[in-house]
Amino acid sequence: MDKSSNTQADSQIKGLLDELARSSRILRVFSHMDQTDPEVSNASHHVLKTLNSREPTHAADLAQFLGIGTAAMSRHLAELEDSGLVAKRSSKIDARRHVLWVTEAGRAKLEFRDRLRLERMRGLLPDWDPERLTQISQALSELNDTMMRGIHSQRTEQFGTAGEAEHGQE
Structure with a gap:
């Protein structure tokens, strides 16, 4: 794999990690919206x-x-x-x-x-x-x-x- 392919793959993985982090935050908010039992x-x-x-x-x-x-x-x-x-x-x-x-x-x-x-x-x-x-x-x-x-x-x-x-x- 050449250096430009590594750079592109790294960029794609960074984008994936950013979207996963964003999804995690959104899911946390989403879950709190239906928190039905404070216990x-x-x-x-x-x-x-x-x-x-x-x-x-x-x-x-x-x-x-x-x-x-x-x-x-x-x-x-x-x-x-x-x-x-x-x-x-x-x-x-x-x-x-x-x-x-x-x-x-x-x-x-x-x-x-x-x-x-x-x-x-x-x-x-x-x-x-x-x-x-x-x-x-x-x-x-x-x-x-x-x-x-x-x-x-x-x-x-x-x-x-x-x-x-x-x-x-x-």
Whole structure:
């Protein structure tokens, strides 16, 4: 690859990073618009949504999947348990670990917020081609998966396998 190709690729990657940062800020504002429960933060809602798709599971496994530290995960789970949205029991295999799942109240909360977000997005995108939305969704999914693999790989190099979840960031 020649120097001009590297410069162009660098420029494209910088543009992508700028748009991702902008998207992150916009999504944060968007999420706060439908904050329906002052006891459950948007970050904890994301943990709840992820748990719902991966249950039953353990806190450490969920933290590793999301790329956040176990201390942050503990805070989110405490918030969700206090609100009655997540339940846990001791693992039958290892009593030191807990198995987590989403309660019926948690599922109702997820449904309600998902419906709010869907209605809001539908209102913003009435003229968008469904095929384009599918392509964008697939591209973002691929990008997210690639970035998570990179994060896990770098953490493994820095901290070893056991340190991945311990040194994660929110």
